[in-house]
Amino acid sequence: MKTAKSMPTKSMRILVTNDDGIHSHGLDVCEQIARGLSDEVWVVAPEQDQSGVAHSLSLNDPLRLRKVSDRRFAVRGTPTDCVIMGARHVLDGKDIDLVLSGVNRGRNVGEDVIYSGTVAGAMEGTVLGIPAFALSQSYNSRSGRPPFWDTGLRYAPDMIRRVLGEGVRRDVLININFPDCRPEEVKGIAVTTLGRRRQERLHIDKRVDGRGNPYYWVAYARLHAAKGELGTDIAALDDHCVTVTPLKIDITDTPTMTGLAALFEKGI
Numbered sequence: 001m002k003t004a005k006s007m008p009t010k011s012m013r014i015l016v017t018n019d020d021g022i023h024s025h026g027l028d029v030c031e032q033i034a035r036g037l038s039d040e041v042w043v044v045a046p047e048q049d050q051s052g053v054a055h056s057l058s059l060n061d062p063l064r065l066r067k068v069s070d071r072r073f074a075v076r077g078t079p080t081d082c083v084i085m086g087a088r089h090v091l092d093g094k095d096i097d098l099v100l101s102g103v104n105r106g107r108n109v110g111e112d113v114i115y116s117g118t119v120a121g122a123m124e125g126t127v128l129g130i131p132a133f134a135l136s137q138s139y140n141s142r143s144g145r146p147p148f149w150d151t152g153l154r155y156a157p158d159m160i161r162r163v164l165g166e167g168v169r170r171d172v173l174i175n176i177n178f179p180d181c182r183p184e185e186v187k188g189i190a191v192t193t194l195g196r197r198r199q200e201r202l203h204i205d206k207r208v209d210g211r212g213n214p215y216y217w218v219a220y221a222r223l224h225a226a227k228g229e230l231g232t233d234i235a236a237l238d239d240h241c242v243t244v245t246p247l248k249i250d251i252t253d254t255p256t257m258t259g260l261a262a263l264f265e266k267g268i
Contacts, residue, residue, distance in 0.1 A: 012038040012097040015125070017082045019050045019104065019117025022074040026103040029149045030135060034100050036157040043072040044086035046079060046117075051104075053078045055120040065089070079121035087128055098164070099125030102135030103152050107177050109233040110195040113247060122173045126249055131168040133160060138180040138237050147180075154183040155242050163244075175245045179237050190241040195232030 014034045018027045022045045034041040047066065056078050063085060064076035073090055075082045079101065087096055101121030108116045118134050125132030135156060139147040155178065163174055179186060205219035228234030233243040 010037075010039055013040045013091070013095060014038050014042065014098045014100060015083065015086045015091070015096045015130075016041060016043045016045070016100050017079050017086065017121040018045050018102055019053065019079045019121065021046050021049045022068060022072075024049075024105065025149065026105050026137065026147075029103045029137075029152055030100055032153060033103070033135070033156045033160075034098075037098070037160060041071065042086060042091060043068075044075060044082045044090055045073075046082060047074040047076045050078050050117045052115050053117045053120070054115050055080055055123055057081065057084075079117040080124045083121055083124040083128070087130070096125075096128075096130050098160075099130050099132040100135060100160075101125070101132065102137075103149070103156075103178075104134075104136035105139055105147055106136065106141070107138040107180075107237060108134060108136040108175065109177055109237060109243070109245075110197050110228075113175060113194065119173075119175060119247070122175070123247070123249065126171065126173040129170060131164060132173045133163075134173060134175045136175075136177045138177055140180055148178070148182055151178045151181065151183045151186060151242075155186065155189075159189065159242070159244070171249045172246050173249075175233075175243075175247050177233060177237055177243045177245075179240045179242060181240045185240055186242060187240045188242070190233075190236035190239075190243050192233040192236050192243045192245050193231055194245060194247075195228045195234030197228075197234065 016030050016034050020026055027045055031043055058077045058081050063081055066074045068074055075085050099122060101118050104118040108119055113119045118136055122132035122134035137147045137152055203219055203221050205217040206214060208214055233245050236243045
């Protein structure tokens with residue numbers, strides 16, 4: 001795998017994707033970030049919002065590809081589909097030096113990374129052997145104001161350059177979250193672990209349509225936000241820090257594996 005130590009940034013070929021869809025403002029922000037790193041930027045993003053689809057792959061439905069403009073394409077599929085389509089078809093086997101996924105409208109911290117299509121887009125880049133970053137903008141959807149997109153624009157290019165300059169391991173993607181504040185209010189950059197949030201916030205919202213038939217939404221209850229554990233992405237974001245969390249493709253739990261090996265060492 002290429003490492004950024006031998007990659008002048010302006011010669012990189014960057015693939016940009018997201019899960020909020022081809023028309024989202026965050027995708028435009030991500031493209032701006034990419035253009036601050038390279039002159040060659042390709043965008044391949046979902047035709048429609050794919051939030052929460054995780055690392056799903058379309059196997060039973062055809063992928064429809066639409067050219068939006070020069071080097072900008074929409075795919076009727078998931079973020080994973082988009083990265084594969086970009087790498088294997090749109091760029092027709094040309095080397096891709098970097099995958100950027102985002103900027104997501106909302107944070108991707110803690111267990112969010114399991115569900116996140118944004119993280120999955122970066123993960124697929126990593127699976128293909130390409131250095132990859134997931135970028136998300138923390139945002140209070142009930143505040144009545146737009147996200148602070150300028151925060152990511154201010155900090156992302158330099159952070160990405162610095163990480164690439166150090167080199168990225170083949171099986172690791174970098175998950176970056178920008179805090180819900182203006183760029184000048186950011187207190188620093190925190191390298192963090194994944195936090196855990198209160199699971200009682202997730203519930204099923206039952207409703208009834210105009211014909212009396214029930215339907216359901218997976219919804220979030222309005223709970224008082226608990227302070228995240230020190231050293232986690234949740235706590236650092238609440239403290240107005242940009243968070244950087246490395247995520248591994250190999251999710252094997254080694255201590256449990258060792259215990260199971262001892263348990264079954266005598267065989268059947």
